[in-house]
Amino acid sequence: MQVVMAQKAGFCMGVRRAVQIALRAAGEAPPPVYTYGPLIHNAQALMLLETLNVYPLKGIPTQGQGTIIIRAHGIPPQEKEALKKAGFHVIDGTCPRVLRVQALARRYSRQGFHVIIVGDPEHAEVKGLLGYAGDKGLVISSPQEIDSLPPLQKYVILSQTTQDTVLYTKIVQELLRRFPGGKVYNTICNATHERQKEVRRLCKLCEAIVVVGGKNSANTKRLAQIAQQEGREVFLVETAHDLPLKRLQKFKRVGVTAGASTPNWVINQVIRTLENLPSPYEPGWKRWLRKLLRFCFESNLALGLGIFVLTLSNLVLMGLPSKIYYPLMASCFCFGAHTLNRLMDIKSLRLNDPFRAQFLEKYRPFLLGLSLLSYLITLFMAWTYARSAFGLVVFLTLITIIYSLPFFSKKQASRARWFPGVRSLFIALAWMSFSTLVPWISENHPQSPYVLMAFSFLIAFIRAVFLEILEVQGDGFVGKETLPVFVGEKKTFQILYVAIGLLALVIVWGIRMITLLFIPVYCLLLLNLYRKRLLGQSLLLEGLTEALPITTGIAIVRKAFIYKHSTQG
């Protein structure tokens, strides 16, 4: 089955911001930490927040203590005041776009205007807006309800931010026809508008649409309604477990979209489940290829191959192509370290990639043994072939084992607070050491290693950080301190752009192989594919990321051999 992912789906800016505020407050704000009502309309995310000791609070007690976070929808000003009076430290997570509508409601009601809010009177955002409009506020949700309004002269029309654009326009036209002279603000949020536009586009491409989101989420339900109006079969699911797999199997192409409060990892689980669904339309060879690729990623074989080829290419540039034990050593080490780390950190993987988590849990004893065996082989090879770098190999082995063990991971997590990005930096340093430093020290190579060190470091860093971006929401919810969780997705992208720029400089001024500039271009394309959600978070995107070191290595080896043959000729 072909799965087409909506380019705009999942957390909108306001929800992402509120979630980040809550995750930060869980570790930093005065405890206990509450959210005023459920933070987002997603049961799984709320359960995870509870594991971080962030609980929803219903109603306002006369006396309270700790911190309370106001949700992205906002609340009436009277309730905000009451929370402060009760003794809570209030953190306002209201979306800036909702704040703007609240400000309009307050301004016009103070000027004596009636404030007509087009939206669902039961929705938290509308209740909050009514609080700002005071006794001048009126809510309608359909053109028929205009009949219930009093005669209007001086009035302003505002909309709930998640209102359907078509319906809003219809209501506004009817209101102006009956009561001319009203002021109109289209306060429908862009995020909502874009998601609705996108679902209409998906309907043109796909036979069925899966909408992922909370069943009580207004914008999720609206996306499902739109797809239905467009004549598509719609499946509204909260998680991958709700997917009616048998009914979905008959479709060749299925579109996936999600409400603004659906975390990425919930969407990913749905996409992975659909991708894994055997389809009568998929040719056998394609199914096997997909399974093979999946096995390579899940078992870390792709990663082992990546560091192998990268080390080999460095050896070629150092003029040592026959020393094949260095790439083997690098592969064994990275396979062992990454597998051990994944096995010890299964919690976040259960969210981000449940199939990989299942694979690891199923073969846990075997993979644990294999990981330790890989470490032993690495040490044996280092002792036999790289005695002068043996100390460095032992040091890296011990560090990765200590880093992965659960006893140390808690301490490391707290230390990571003052040293963000420690995980990705460490992965990059380990890759750099095995692909460049170990052979350089062992062979007592005369050529300076700095250019190749920088090159390998940057490739490994870009790969590691990009993979962390793919898992940022799941990692954040389980309290894993990766670079994107710590500094946010936007800043992580800026860091990646700087790293890609540096990579281009190293290629031009260090390695002096202009044709290798395709590598930074490849990285930029990868980032763009993700940002524009052209591939969603599919197996293909992960495959392209893992292919980065492999493609890089193959290109260098190929170039070196062409050069050698041309000079021999």
Ligand code: SF4
């Ligand atoms: S849908 Fe728009 S207004 Fe509502 S929370 Fe998201 S970004 Fe803010």
